[in-house]
Amino acid sequence: MQPLTNRAQAVNRAPLTWWERIYLPAIIGGMAITLKHFFKKKPTINYPEKTRPFSPVFRGLHILNRDEQGRENCTACGLCAVACPAEAITMEAAERLPGEEHLYREEKYAARYEINMLRCIFCGLCEEACPKDAIYLSETFAPSDYQRKQFIYAKNDLLIPHPEKEPEAYKKALGNRAGKKRSEIG
């Protein structure tokens, strides 16, 4: 068949020379390479003791955000559940009652918010879909466990610690982004 383009370039398939035919040069060359690696610095990360830095946009375990006064941001609009290709998010909305303004930022809130981590594929579409700055994926990977029922993460497990009641834990959740203003992070 004639060439279809003018960019074809045949690969080098030269037959073996006599020198190469006696097996040894390639074997010895290979052994030299492997010996070189023997003395090389190992890139291994001793995982449980040391961790590899995750990228700041890593898509791990979800976290439900609160605002500075500790009110939940989520308004139960349901966009995350719609966007979820795995249908892993279940939520029930409820109206905010008078006197609950310190708990919820919007008039509606998620009374129940569950994510099935075994279904979740960590695609990040929920984070993208959220119009209320409420759900984020974090740099924590979801830990393994022994029983399937353990993987339904309820609202309690997902909410970020309260910034006033548990300032320590809240700070930990913010990580090294604590102290930066929202606008700086963008």
Add this chain to the structure above:
Amino acid sequence: MSRPVQYNPKVKFQGIPEGYMGEGFMATSFEKVVSLARKNSIWPLPFATSCCGIEFMATMASHYDLARFGSERVGFSPRQCDLLMVMGTIAKKMGPVVRQVYLQMAEPRWVMAVGACASSGGIFDTYSVLQGIDQVIPVDVYVPGCPPRPEAIIDGVLKIQDLVHAEGLRRRNSDQYKELLAGYGIQ
């Protein structure tokens, strides 16, 4: 679009379920030695069907090196392995094969479902995919993620190690275990 929060500090973890533990304070030191040995010599059988298998390769490779836990002798013969790692989607066509492999393994055997597909079917809630391998074989540890990072897979292996360590020598003869297997129709 970077995010204002970084970690979820409230990761959930429940201890080893009942029915696994050794004989409590009755456990002899011999039993302890054996479970210690088992713990450090878990030979995995990678039942890698799709994406998670690729991450398992990364777990085996230089950066993560599963060998550190004594688990690098990846056997492909079910007779020789201790840990069945089911990685990737198991379709209904594959289900009987997984079960067969499990049956061929020698006791004590453990099963780890790696990734969303093996654990629950993941996004593939379809007519052709088994919604979790626990429909055909008992699973000891589930690793979420699609696919899980190598760290998460190692975390799963560590959980298995804890389980192996805690498990009594005689658990495999217990009524509870037999009941579990009978629940899956395994003699």
Add this chain to the structure above:
Amino acid sequence: MPIMSEDILLPEGAGEKQTTTLNLGPTHPATHGVFQNILELDGERILKATSTVGYIHRAFEKIAERRPLYQITPLTDRLNYCSSPINNMGWHLTCEKLLGVQTPKRVDYLRVIIMELARIADHLICNSIVGVDSGAYSGFLYLMQYRELIYEIYEEVCGSRLTTNIGRIGGFERNFTNTAFEKLEKFLKEYPEQLNEFEKLFKRNRIFMERTIGCGPISAERALNYGFTGPNLRAAGIDYDVRVHTPYSSYQDFEFTIPVGTTGDCYDRFLVRQQEMWQSLSIITQAYKKVQEFKGQEAEVYHADTPAYYLPEKKDVYTKMEALIWHFKIIMGETAIPPGEVYHAVEGANGELGFYLISDGGRTPYRLHFRRPCFIYYQAFPELVEGGLLSDAIITMSSLNLIAGELDA
């Protein structure tokens, strides 16, 4: 206690049969998961092979009929999971073709960088697995270290390592960070060295050459007839490359050659993939240079200006009503999709990865068909291995780079 022969029920005619039937797979280590091959063996020579597939059939095409366009991206991740970005981009390009979205040059070049990285990640796995299946394991781990680096770049850009879900219709979800470019530079600097070393381990090693030369060959005519594409077709001697024939994502701006083989055997496939990795490296270098040439406002462009399909910025969503409405419309999949049908192909790591999308104007595709190169060329497998030895079949299988996810969809 020896078992008497009458205790064992033999199949009809087993006594006279001079051949062995061997079941290779689905859990055989070399089938990389999920292919079953029933081989009829005479000694170790394969007389007849019958392949069965479908062990991880996941009904992608059916799922796709229930999902708005952007939700199909995670599905495409799981087609050829060794190079998911190519699938993602292929899908976005298909959508853009249907929706009539024009992407800026910078987006094209960034896409090219990501796609070529994915091609390298895929080819390096394939080639090193050929090494593993021929018994040499170390080369595999040497190259895997650099795949980690590629994954780090992905992670920096999109937040995930393997199933990337990278890119959106119209561009990327965020701009590349400096860290990503630094890692890319590191990769460009270190990888060629390692690739050279890998070639030294295998390319002229007589044991490896004898294992692969003449193993699973296919002629150009047969390859075409079997619908081979990608490196496997090029190894047979046909310089067909979608990137050159129907350039997408500004591939026409790059200088690269198409490596072709002559006999289509495993060695040719190995060499073609090896050469393609070098070509990819050169394309990435060119693309990176072009990306760096964008200055000022232009250097911030990472998506097309299509408010109907690309999500508005988050801070606008929080504050502006109009942005919020668009946001809702896009997420709910209510933005207008023109009815029509489109076939778009990209050069996937395994060959022409095509998307045939029929839209009836609804929120989801009416029908979406993936042209999966693996699925099409796997049917040639029996023809490739018949007459060879068992070991040949295994090398052939790994050098075809069969990816179960793509094959079974």
Add this chain to the structure above:
Amino acid sequence: MSQLTNEQIRVALIDKFGDVFTEWSEPLGMLTFAAPKDMNLKVLQFLYDEESLSFRFMTDLQAVHYPDRIGEELCVVYHLHNMRDNVRIRFKVYTDVQAPDVFSTTALFAAANFMERETYDFFGVNFVGHPNLIRVLNVDEMDYFPLRKEFPLEDQTRVDKDDEMFGR
């Protein structure tokens, strides 16, 4: 590079077969047409053999289910490629879902083997003359053709789903 235009292909086809073709269109530049289903093999053979056309590469073959088009519910779509001139065409045949018989093209394209099996598997199109028309992806015991529009996607045994609110 491309000397072969869509118009030429169209003229060549009409010259050869007369006016049997329907649905001529060019969505996004790709020539698309449909033919009566008995003629599919003849048309493909002509496209393959004719030197000026030489569509010798079968890119893709699958089917679409249109439940609303009574009498021609199933549409088998062929994508062909002429690599020399780099032209692609799309060719369709329609068939009745009650008697979905279409001639198999395996004799012409070896590539069609699995693709026809897949189409049979998904839609139940009966390819007459196919050497081994059995299911390829699904289990052999399956008694329906899952990609037809009337069949549900979900696995009916799933128990952990609870999304009445967003019931899809």
Add this chain to the structure above:
Amino acid sequence: MFLSIDLIYILEKLILIVIIVSISMVVAMYTTLAERKVAAFIQDRRGPNRAGPFGLLQPLADGLKLFFKEEIIPMFSNKFLFVLGPGLAMLTALMTSAVIPWGSKLELFGREISLQIADINIGILYVFGVVSLGVYGIIVGSWSSNNKYSLMGGLRAASQIISYELALGISLIALLMVTGTLSLKEMVLQQQEGYWNIVYQPLGFFLFLVCTFAECNRTPFDLPEAENELIGGYHTEYSSMKLGFYLFAEYINMFISSAVMATLFFGGYDIPFLDESTLPVNVAGVLGIVALFLKIAFFLFLFIWVRWTIPRFRYDQLMGLGWKVLLPLALLNMFLTGAAILFFDK
């Protein structure tokens, strides 16, 4: 005379046997660890390091685990042969150690103890005989497994060992022509006085080395096991300690082969550039053992190093190499040696 058996002599030999067998076992055990560690280092990894310091307890853990694993004997297999297989493999692997001179001698409790279990004058023939028996373990096990992969592994092992034994034997004949003795002890003594045999027989050594790789089923000749082709080859169906025996036998074989190589070509317990007779007997004995073990360690490392570097042959290529290359080379070597001896002796 006949009845007055030297009981202490028997005791001494028994103790020696126990020591040597257990040393072989320990060395084999730690060779498994070494294999894993060296493989890891070659591949830029760390290797097992959780069980004990630097993973030193890893082999113990593996052994203990295998010991307590369920035994599965497949249906439709010949149970007697199925159990016999690994036992035979282990036994033959250990038997060879009897004729290897592990050191010169030690003086303990006023007795002079020779560090060789049996100084039979046809030592090499014994080694040959036992090594050829070794393949029976594999064949018996593979046949009785009633598994096609196993059977293929067994067949490959049989044909491979038969083919390479020829070249091995002929390469040794050339060596024997140089040394003029079949006793291993005497060969070592000769080398202690003169040069190592490698000087006289470089080609012979090379052939011997290659054939030893084949005899031990090590890469590039590991076709009987060939993970990626035959899953586990002959031991596919084995679980628990029977598998352990097979894996162990391979490492013991490696150890013994290294010892044989060191003895035949590298002077055994001879320390280069040192006149042992100037040292006290015990010091010389201990140093000799150390020297021998260092040589063995080098060969073991070589085994492992090669395994993790090069790909394996295909079955027919392996046969071709054995019959068309190694055998003629061995014959040529024998011919040349003969000619040289004839020439120089005159």
